[in-house]
Amino acid sequence: MTRGRAWWASRRRRWLGAGGAGLLAVAIGVAAVRGRTPDVPTAQVTQEEFVEHLELRGEVRPVRSMAVTAPSQAGELQIVRLVKNGAQVHVGDELVQFSTTTLERTLAEKRSELRQASAEVDQARAQGRQQDEQDQTALAAARYDLERARLDVKKQEFLSKIDFEKTKLAVADAEQAVSEAETRLRADRDGAAAEVARRAQKRERAADEVARAERAIASLTLRAPADGLVTLMSNYRSSVGFGGSTPEFREGDRAWAGAMIAELPDLSSVRVAARLDETDRGRLRAGQEAVVRVDAVPDREFRATIATISVLARVDFSSWPPTKNFDLELRVLDPDARLRPGMSATIRLPVERVADAIVMPADALFQRGGRPVAYVLRGSRFEPQPVVVAGRDAARVRVASGLEAGARVALRDPTQAADGGAR
Numbered sequence: 001m002t003r004g005r006a007w008w009a010s011r012r013r014r015w016l017g018a019g020g021a022g023l024l025a026v027a028i029g030v031a032a033v034r035g036r037t038p039d040v041p042t043a044q045v046t047q048e049e050f051v052e053h054l055e056l057r058g059e060v061r062p063v064r065s066m067a068v069t070a071p072s073q074a075g076e077l078q079i080v081r082l083v084k085n086g087a088q089v090h091v092g093d094e095l096v097q098f099s100t101t102t103l104e105r106t107l108a109e110k111r112s113e114l115r116q117a118s119a120e121v122d123q124a125r126a127q128g129r130q131q132d133e134q135d136q137t138a139l140a141a142a143r144y145d146l147e148r149a150r151l152d153v154k155k156q157e158f159l160s161k162i163d164f165e166k167t168k169l170a171v172a173d174a175e176q177a178v179s180e181a182e183t184r185l186r187a188d189r190d191g192a193a194a195e196v197a198r199r200a201q202k203r204e205r206a207a208d209e210v211a212r213a214e215r216a217i218a219s220l221t222l223r224a225p226a227d228g229l230v231t232l233m234s235n236y237r238s239s240v241g242f243g244g245s246t247p248e249f250r251e252g253d254r255a256w257a258g259a260m261i262a263e264l265p266d267l268s269s270v271r272v273a274a275r276l277d278e279t280d281r282g283r284l285r286a287g288q289e290a291v292v293r294v295d296a297v298p299d300r301e302f303r304a305t306i307a308t309i310s311v312l313a314r315v316d317f318s319s320w321p322p323t324k325n326f327d328l329e330l331r332v333l334d335p336d337a338r339l340r341p342g343m344s345a346t347i348r349l350p351v352e353r354v355a356d357a358i359v360m361p362a363d364a365l366f367q368r369g370g371r372p373v374a375y376v377l378r379g380s381r382f383e384p385q386p387v388v389v390a391g392r393d394a395a396r397v398r399v400a401s402g403l404e405a406g407a408r409v410a411l412r413d414p415t416q417a418a419d420g421g422a423r
Helices: 002-034 101-153 161-219 278-283
Strands: 042-044 046-069 079-082 094-098 221-223 260-277 289-294 297-309 314-316 323-332 344-361 366-368 371-378 381-386 388-392 396-401 408-410
Touching: 046 323, 046 388, 046 396, 094 260, 101 161, 260 278, 260 297, 260 344, 278 323, 278 344, 289 323, 344 388
Parallel strands: none
Antiparallel strands: 042 408, 046 260, 046 344, 079 094, 094 221, 260 323, 289 297, 289 344, 297 323, 314 323, 344 396, 366 371, 371 381, 371 408, 388 396
16 A cells, blocks of 8 residues: 555656646747747838939920821822831931822823823914915905005096096905905904914913822922931821721821821930829929939930920820829930830929938838738837828838837738748
8 A cells, every 4th residue: 555655656756747847848938939039121210301202104205306298189199118117317318109100190191181282282373374374465465456456546547437436446445455354364363362372271281280290299209308217107097906006107008198107206305295193283393303214225314304284184084983184294304315206214203302201111011900000120029000101102101100210110021921030
């Protein structure tokens, strides 16, 4: 009996010793875990000048450009030759050549009509000269007959009374014949001149039609009005389909009267056009400075100033509900030869400047329960701290309240971070 009790007492002391050692190990482990900071990158909250920027997307456009348009009155407008997009051209270089087949046929017909009209004028003049010669011959004969009759009258002392009266009648008839011949001469001359004038007018009309056809043919060749880089315009009548892109003009396309085929931009002065939301309209003003980065020229930034902001808003139906936007144009102060019309650009505009602002990285702002929070490092733990955001840009956040300068905040959500080594 005594030996059995001793055995149970020995086993109990062993169990208690093992349990105590286990509890001690758990306690040590818990303490070690509580004293270790999660492996989360942090940043320090600072007090510094904060400039809030507004970022917009825009497009490069020339301030001045020369349009090259199809002729307004030239009939068929099919492109047979077209300069390459982006080609460097000089004044007088051929840009576009339209088909001249129809007009060449019309010109040949008009030239034939002109030759015929000229021949008719020459024929009318020849007929007039021939008739005039005949009339002058008839007039000369009548005058000769008159002179002879008058000579017969002077022989009255040798004539009987009856013959003298006959001679007087012959003089009167000769005078009438001379008058009629003179009248006929004048009438035929006037008639010939009128016929020549009528046919000359027909020839002038034919000559005008020939000149018009020649000008129309010449207008089918579009030449560069100045030196520059060619920008081909979109052919809106050759759409690929609903939702498809609109191609630029190509050889073989048919244009329409007055269509803008190409443009020669003056790249010595460049602007950037953008759309400004109505909520930001009152934050900007003309003359305000900006920085522009062009996607196709990534190695530099361009200085710019706001040139104009439209007074009236335009409704943008690309989203629903529709929004109201204002047209914004900036003038680039230091253009680059690599800039081309249509290039996409990002515009950064300073809209507010605060001298002593509480600033933290934008990556340190999180949402918890629908509210903005920052995870502040206190001791070895991150604690969520609600903050009031007063402004932000692409990289930083200005905090109105909730944080003080010098605090360290997590740059990654510590509630989702795995435990790591001590910091």
